[in-house]
Amino acid sequence: MFGTLKEDIRVVFERDPAARSAMETLIACPGLHAILLHRLNHWLWTKKLYLIARFSAHVARFLTGVEIHPGATMGRRLFIDHGMGIVIGETSEIGDDCSIYHGVTLGGTTWQKGKRHPTLKNGVIIGAGAKVLGPVTLGVNSRVGSNAVVIKDVPDYATVVGIPGHVITKKSKTEEETKEAQREAMAKKIGFDAYGGSKDMPDPIQNALDAVLDHMHKVDKEIEELKKRPDKG
Secondary structure (H helix, E strand, C coil), rough: HHHHHHHHHHHHHCCCCEEEECCCCCCCCHHHHHHHHHHHHHHHCCCHHHHHHHHHHHHHHHHHEEEECCCCEECCCEECCCCCEEEEECEEEEECCCEEEHHHHHCCCCCCCCCCEEEEECCCECCCCCCCEEECCEECEEEEEECEEECCCEECCCEEEEEECCCCCCCCEHHHHHHHHHHHHHHHHHCCCCCCCCHHCCHHHHHHHHHHHHHHHHHHHHHHHHHHHHCCC
């Protein structure tokens, strides 16, 4: 139990630059409180102490502003930032190393019993205000942009934005690393440094730059192939 608590506190330090001490985190971090209380409530739920679990979850909601049904399951090293307004439904499943920001809803789209809430694989990040609805699956290391509404499955390593949510990047880790290396090589070749601030640039701008560099890489490759052809004249 104490090992899990230390792990939960360490995660806050890793992902929240405002965290300054373990004691401050322990007494003044509502996201951490919500997670710790849910672990207790879920244990009560698994012991079929449903009424006590639901009442305890109600108290936790009052104290933290985070509503997590005691039937929901969560993995290790979950990070909830700020937390206010988060709603996590009964059949939600959250993997390891996920991050959820304030105002997020993991909700259902039917009144029928059974699996009706989302499943988050390992490493998922959901931005503030996003809504993930229904028994959809968010793949490993996928990202959901702020205020997006997701109603379909999201592939591994994909980024989803908009209403309804649509995928703006969809690559495997290997493909993404290869593309990034190609873009860096092309940028150096033409004397253009697009990567000093690329991680902080808005998506439309970065996407346009990536498209230009990808096209230039393609043209450069075709020119090299033409040079290798024997002279037919």
